[in-house]
Amino acid sequence: MIPRIAAYELRRLFASPLAWLLLAIIQFLAAMFFYILLSRYLQAGPSHGDHGITEVVVAGMLQITGIIVLLVTPFLTMRLFSEEQRSGTINLLFSAPVSVTELVLGKYLGTVLFLFIALVMVAAMPLALLPGVPLDLGLLAAGLLGLALLMLCFTAIGLFISTLTAQPVAAASTTFGALFLLWIIHSAGNTTGGAGGAVLGWLSLLRHYNRLLVGIVNSVDVAYFLLLGAVFVLLSIWRLDAMRTHHW
Amino acid sequence: MSTDTLVQVEGISRYYGEHCAVDKLSFSVRRGEVLGFLGPNGAGKTTTMQILCGVLAATSGTASIAGYDIVAQPFEAKRRLGFLPEQPPLYREALVDEYLHYCATLRRVPRARRRAAVANARERCGLADAGGRLIGNLSKGYQQRVGVAQAIIHAPEVVILDEPTVGLDPNQILEIRRLIGELSEDHSVILSTHILPEVQSTCDRVLIINNGRRVLDQPLADLRSDSALSGISIALQQPPPPGELESLEGVREVVPLDRYRFRVTYRRDVDTPVAVSRAAAEKGWGLYELIPQADSLEETFVQLTRGEYLDAGSGDPAAP
Numbered sequence: 360m361i362p363r364i365a366a367y368e369l370r371r372l373f374a375s376p377l378a379w380l381l382l383a384i385i386q387f388l389a390a391m392f393f394y395i396l397l398s399r400y401l402q403a404g405p406s407h408g409d410h411g412i413t414e415v416v417v418a419g420m421l422q423i424t425g426i427i428v429l430l431v432t433p434f435l436t437m438r439l440f441s442e443e444q445r446s447g448t449i450n451l452l453f454s455a456p457v458s459v460t461e462l463v464l465g466k467y468l469g470t471v472l473f474l475f476i477a478l479v480m481v482a483a484m485p486l487a488l489l490p491g492v493p494l495d496l497g498l499l500a501a502g503l504l505g506l507a508l509l510m511l512c513f514t515a516i517g518l519f520i521s522t523l524t525a526q527p528v529a530a531a532s533t534t535f536g537a538l539f540l541l542w543i544i545h546s547a548g549n550t551t552g553g554a555g556g557a558v559l560g561w562l563s564l565l566r567h568y569n570r571l572l573v574g575i576v577n578s579v580d581v582a583y584f585l586l587l588g589a590v591f592v593l594l595s596i597w598r599l600d601a602m603r604t605h606h607w
Numbered sequence: 608m609s610t611d612t613l614v615q616v617e618g619i620s621r622y623y624g625e626h627c628a629v630d631k632l633s634f635s636v637r638r639g640e641v642l643g644f645l646g647p648n649g650a651g652k653t654t655t656m657q658i659l660c661g662v663l664a665a666t667s668g669t670a671s672i673a674g675y676d677i678v679a680q681p682f683e684a685k686r687r688l689g690f691l692p693e694q695p696p697l698y699r700e701a702l703v704d705e706y707l708h709y710c711a712t713l714r715r716v717p718r719a720r721r722r723a724a725v726a727n728a729r730e731r732c733g734l735a736d737a738g739g740r741l742i743g744n745l746s747k748g749y750q751q752r753v754g755v756a757q758a759i760i761h762a763p764e765v766v767i768l769d770e771p772t773v774g775l776d777p778n779q780i781l782e783i784r785r786l787i788g789e790l791s792e793d794h795s796v797i798l799s800t801h802i803l804p805e806v807q808s809t810c811d812r813v814l815i816i817n818n819g820r821r822v823l824d825q826p827l828a829d830l831r832s833d834s835a836l837s838g839i840s841i842a843l844q845q846p847p848p849p850g851e852l853e854s855l856e857g858v859r860e861v862v863p864l865d866r867y868r869f870r871v872t873y874r875r876d877v878d879t880p881v882a883v884s885r886a887a888a889e890k891g892w893g894l895y896e897l898i899p900q901a902d903s904l905e906e907t908f909v910q911l912t913r914g915e916y917l918d919a920g921s922g923d924p925a926a927p
Contacts (some may be wrong), residue, residue: 360712360713360715363712364713367709367712370705371698371700371701374700374705375700444698445694446694446697446698447692447694447695447696448696448697448698449662449696449709450657450660450662450690450692450694450696451690451692451696451713451757452713453660453661453662454660454661454662454685454688454690455685455710455713455714456681456682456683456685456686456713456714456715457713458681458682482802508887519830602664603661603663604663604664
């Protein structure tokens with residue numbers, strides 16, 4: 360049942376202009392930065408010293424892409440449960456012989472698959488250099504892994520927030536706020552200092568992402584993303600279960 | 608016989624905070640029966656239907672579909688259930704066929720039978736030519752039909768329709784009624800509506816609730832003026848032990864509505880109301896209310912749900 364829900368979610372996305380628009384925006388912005396970084400790299404010539412093209416151009420582009428995905432995800436996840444609540448289609452899902460876990464996982468998977476399409480399209484740009492330029496494929500793989508993990512994580516957070524409200528716009532803006540906070544929380548850590556600062560710094564999505572972008576595949580970073588994603592998927596399941604029973 | 612009771616609701620209550628939307632409601636629906644579910648706005652109809660469908664959980668009490676408890680065995684229960692909420696649960700950006708196909712999947716129609724199920728549901732709801740149209744572009748009447756199609760696509764044993772004819776033109780209303788008539792041949796149907804003639808033309812039995820409580824549960828045939836049976840609602844401060852009311856002359860059935868209120872059905876050719884009031888006076892039951900049944904559904908509805916009754920019903924007559 361989970362793959363069927365995911366497939367329908369994906370189909371429904373592509374039935375609306377939103378999906379095409381978001382893919383186009385991601386691709387356009389990523390391509391623009393890719394082009395800028397690439398031409399700058401070519402102009403600078405050997406002054407980059409030890410830094411190779413993968414490190415400068417590809418990693419730079421993936422970092423920007425991370426921010427673009429951060430901007431785009433709230434618009435995808437607000438549809439998941441907020442819109443279903445507002446339009447009443449949630450009644451269809453809840454009265455069907457489908458468990459809340461299947462529903463949540465199906466919708467989560469559908470949205471992640473959509474973002475992975477964007478990931479493949481973004482990855483195609485550096486790969487297009489491959490015939491003429493020796494890329495550091497290991498570094499590229501680490502970067503793409505980081506972007507994929509980022510997508511898993513963002514979607515889970517957006518999914519949870521969309522279960523909290525029947526107002527899609529409220530869900531989108533809250534999701535954006537939450538993701539942005541997690542992205543830059545290390546700067547709060549820098550000023551706080553001490554143990555609290557270290558915790559805040561460790562929570563930062565950007566820090567963990569950056570390590571993957573420079574090619575350090577540390578199990579702690581991977582676990583951080585996966586754990587954060589899993590926690591918010593679980594919270595979504597609990598929240599929807601509670602929606603039937605709690606008495607507001 | 609018990610296998611033929613498809614819907615069994617026992618003492619369900621639902622609170623929203625302090626507010627009690629449904630108060631110890633019980634009823635049952637047999638196979639092939641169409642139950643008209645009436646009540647003023649805010650009486651708890653939608654809440655009750657949502658509890659029956661597993662969308663909401665009851666605060667207390669149990670509901671079962673075809674013998675499967677909606678909480679303990681939700682899968683088995685929901686497979687046998689079709690639900691059309693007040694607002695049809697439609698995805699506006701989907702095609703009719705695409706949407707119905709997804710509904711069939713969600714309702715666990717086996718893959719091999721899905722296509723036939725979609726075609727059949729479309730046919731039955733008068734959507735034969737609409738399969739390739741976008742739901743968002745359909746008129747309100749057609750959207751309602753898609754909503755009904757979605758509720759019957761898996762040939763459920765119980766179909767629950769929450770105000771299915773709202774916003775339809777008279778022709779479409781007739782079609783939906785005809786469809787409900789067809790459905791009742793092998794399904795149980797619970798139909799909530801505000802339109803009383805609709806109940807008279809389609810339902811076998813009528814259940815009226817007010818303030819979350821049952822105030823009437825009776826076969827529709829008994830409510831007609833030419834029926835051999837009639838009824839009264841009585842309220843007693845000191846209700847007698849069960850069985851005593853039944854033993855009065857002409858009494859066919861006594862349905863307790865709450866602790867103090869009873870609905871007594873009796874043969875029209877016997878003067879049971881007089882017998883009841885005499886017995887109440889002699890035995891000190893403290894009869895403080897006796898409402899004769901009106902001869903039309905409208906009058907019955909108004910009598911049972913109007914404001915005065917509501918106020919009297921919310922107080923506890925035994926309390927000082």
